Amino acid sequence: MGFMGRMHYRCWDELDGCEVVAVCDADSEVPAKAGQAEGNIDGAEKPINFDLINFYTDFDQMLSTEKLDAVSITLPTWLHAEFTKKALKAGVHVLCEKPMALNLQQCQDMIEAARSSGKILQIGHCIRFWPEYAKTKEIISSGQYGSVVSATFQRLGTAPSWGEGNWFGDESRSGGVTMDLHIHDTDYVQYILGMPHAVNSFGAKDPSGKNIVHMTTRYDYDDDVLVTAEGSWAMAPSYGFKMSFNIVLEEATIVYDCTSDPVFKICPVKGDPLMPEVASGDGYSCQVAHFAGLIGGKKLPEVISMNDSMDAIKISLAEIESIKKNQPVTI
Numbered sequence: 192m193g194f195m196g197r198m199h200y201r202c203w204d205e206l207d208g209c210e211v212v213a214v215c216d217a218d219s220e221v222p223a224k225a226g227q228a229e230g231n232i233d234g235a236e237k238p239i240n241f242d243l244i245n246f247y248t249d250f251d252q253m254l255s256t257e258k259l260d261a262v263s264i265t266l267p268t269w270l271h272a273e274f275t276k277k278a279l280k281a282g283v284h285v286l287c288e289k290p291m292a293l294n295l296q297q298c299q300d301m302i303e304a305a306r307s308s309g310k311i312l313q314i315g316h317c318i319r320f321w322p323e324y325a326k327t328k329e330i331i332s333s334g335q336y337g338s339v340v341s342a343t344f345q346r347l348g349t350a351p352s353w354g355e356g357n358w359f360g361d362e363s364r365s366g367g368v369t370m371d372l373h374i375h376d377t378d379y380v381q382y383i384l385g386m387p388h389a390v391n392s393f394g395a396k397d398p399s400g401k402n403i404v405h406m407t408t409r410y411d412y413d414d415d416v417l418v419t420a421e422g423s424w425a426m427a428p429s430y431g432f433k434m435s436f437n438i439v440l441e442e443a444t445i446v447y448d449c450t451s452d453p454v455f456k457i458c459p460v461k462g463d464p465l466m467p468e469v470a471s472g473d474g475y476s477c478q479v480a481h482f483a484g485l486i487g488g489k490k491l492p493e494v495i496s497m498n499d500s501m502d503a504i505k506i507s508l509a510e511i512e513s514i515k516k517n518q519p520v521t522i
């Protein structure tokens with residue numbers, strides 16, 4: 192029930208037809224700290240009234256006691272596979288935070304558990320649902336402005352300090368900046384362009400020389416489209432947080448920058464910039480609504496598959512390998 196737990200709570204609590212009935216956290220003091228939240232995106236500040244929610248410190252007990260339809264797994268990354276499989280085995284649909292897991296075997300185990308249970312497993316790649324990113328995917332897929340010529344993505348901020356025991360700072364438990372932050376753009380790149388055939392990544396380490404804190408990747412495609420993404424946990428605290436992209440199409444450039452006004456615009460080759468309408472909400476609320484629709488039996492277009500989520504891990508691991516070897520890595 193940290194930053195992402197509170198974010199998911201907010202989304203579920205505001206969604207019609209859904210009721211949050213239970214919360215589980217190893218920290219028994221969570222109900223007393225229910226109003227606290229720290230993260231790099233607004234939206235998790237909402238106070239939580241635990242008088243209306245059953246609180247558990249034992250996940251197995253919650254699964255056996257409550258009659259749950261679904262659970263949000265917002266645990267630290269190294270626990271995703273274990274607790275996702277427990278919930279699926281108990282017959283509960285799972286929305287698990289990204290990244291899916293730390294290695295491909297864990298991902299495969301999660302997929303097999305979902306298929307065996309007959310339940311839905313969705314990984315929280317919220318950028319696919321972020322209104323401006325979703326609209327951009329729609330525009331690119333339509334072909335109305337031609338093919339992608341080049342694209343550059345940025346996701347820049349300070350190292351997360353809000354994780355219990357600073358687990359974010361332990362790459363063996365979080366996957367580091369590559370798998371926790373940069374993976375948002377890695378996954379979006381494969382969403383709009385498919386799997387790259389290779390990656391060429393470069394990284395800068397923290398003063399201890401232990402962890403990668405700033406990185407850039409070029410994703411290689413057979414048609415020579417130039418695609419790069421930069422991710423950082425190394426920015427000064429006063430910098431804040433920035434996510435942005437510039438996507439150059441044959442007939443327009445699509446621009447997004449969460450720190451600018453306007454945030455989102457299309458700059459056609461001919462004519463003035465356009466500010467297209469996008470869906471309401473944010474990526475978190477939209478992904479929860481999509482998941483709720485699926486488990487409620489709605490026929491919805493597939494936005495994120497389990498294999499997509501595993502492929503995001505596959506690309507991320509190749510990026511880490513590329514940085515270590517200082518050479519391109521074929522996927």
